[in-house]
Amino acid sequence: MGKAQIGRLVVVGVGLIGGSFALALKAASVCREVIGVALEESTCEDAVRLGIVDRASTRLKEILPQLEPGDLVFVAVPTLAVESVFSQIKEYMPAGVTITDGASVKGSVVRAAERVWGCVPGFLVPGHPIAGSEKSGVTAARDDLYCDHRIILTPLPNTGDDHLRRVEQAWQAAGAEVLKMPVAEHDEVLAATSHLPHVIAFSLVDTLAHDAENENIFRYAAGGFRDFTRIASSDPVMWRDIMLANRDAILKAIDLYSLNLSSLRGAIASGDSAALMGVFTRAKAARDHFT
Ligand code: TYR
Numbered sequence: 001m002g003k004a005q006i007g008r009l010v011v012v013g014v015g016l017i018g019g020s021f022a023l024a025l026k027a028a029s030v031c032r033e034v035i036g037v038a039l040e041e042s043t044c045e046d047a048v049r050l051g052i053v054d055r056a057s058t059r060l061k062e063i064l065p066q067l068e069p070g071d072l073v074f075v076a077v078p079t080l081a082v083e084s085v086f087s088q089i090k091e092y093m094p095a096g097v098t099i100t101d102g103a104s105v106k107g108s109v110v111r112a113a114e115r116v117w118g119c120v121p122g123f124l125v126p127g128h129p130i131a132g133s134e135k136s137g138v139t140a141a142r143d144d145l146y147c148d149h150r151i152i153l154t155p156l157p158n159t160g161d162d163h164l165r166r167v168e169q170a171w172q173a174a175g176a177e178v179l180k181m182p183v184a185e186h187d188e189v190l191a192a193t194s195h196l197p198h199v200i201a202f203s204l205v206d207t208l209a210h211d212a213e214n215e216n217i218f219r220y221a222a223g224g225f226r227d228f229t230r231i232a233s234s235d236p237v238m239w240r241d242i243m244l245a246n247r248d249a250i251l252k253a254i255d256l257y258s259l260n261l262s263s264l265r266g267a268i269a270s271g272d273s274a275a276l277m278g279v280f281t282r283a284k285a286a287r288d289h290f291t
Pocket of ligand 1: 130
């Protein structure tokens with residue numbers, strides 16, 4: 001396939017996710033210009049200095065009217081900040097521009113679009129890169145973050161073919177594999193595979209850190225603790241937003257997990273060796289299969 005020809009790329013939110021997308025598309029030479037938009041002047045300066053964008057501004061309202069048909073806007077802000085970006089897009093963006101986003105919850109993005117436009121417009125292609133790290137911010141951006149990672153797009157019946165194709169090609173140019181999924185299925189699957197593990201990691205580290213007697217406990221932590229809790233170092237605002245935006249699916253996942261945790265507790269309490277071996281053997285087989 002030939003290279004995607006995107007005109008300008010505007011990345012709103014030049015953190016790990018937005019910055020890495022900008023770097024990847026710059027490296028692939030598929031954009032005429034890459035423009036960053038950030039809340040802080042210092043982020044704009046860093047993004048330009050690090051070669052992540054060609055230019056940057058704190059004023060989205062001034063950038064949007066400069067766009068033309070064929071340009072692409074990637075909204076990479078915390079989930080609950082998406083709606084206010086959409087409101088500005090509605091007011092200031094010319095027709096023919098494609099919008100996509102990188103939020104971890106797609107139902108809330110669709111509802112935000114409905115509140116702003118009355119329906120999800122055909123030029124908005126909701127998306128979610130299944131890639132990231134516990135690090136955040138512009139200095140964490142990398143041009144290979146999306147290489148060999150999956151991107152889930154959740155197009156709607158009225159999503160425009162040209163817009164969908166443009167977003168798909170952009171992610172492919174960033175080295176990613178694009179999958180498509182309905183919005184509700186995406187949010188249920190991600191609640192189980194990503195949001196629940198983050199809840200557990202945050203709550204485990206918080207439980208241990210709260211206990212005064214455990215002040216030094218992290219000094220005795222082995223590799224397992226490090227691996228298991230890495231994600232508890234993730235950005236708190238991002239994860240607060242995800243919890244609030246995907247509440248129902250996350251509650252379902254927590255409830256199922258709580259049941260299984262109490263039955264494991266029961267097996268430990270009663271010395272039920274067969275039950276323990278059952279859980280650990282099944283989990284090991286599933287995890288070994290996954291790697
Ligand atoms: N935080 C995850 C990690 O460090 C990455 C991730 C986070 C991926 C949120 C997707 C997402 O929606 O591995």
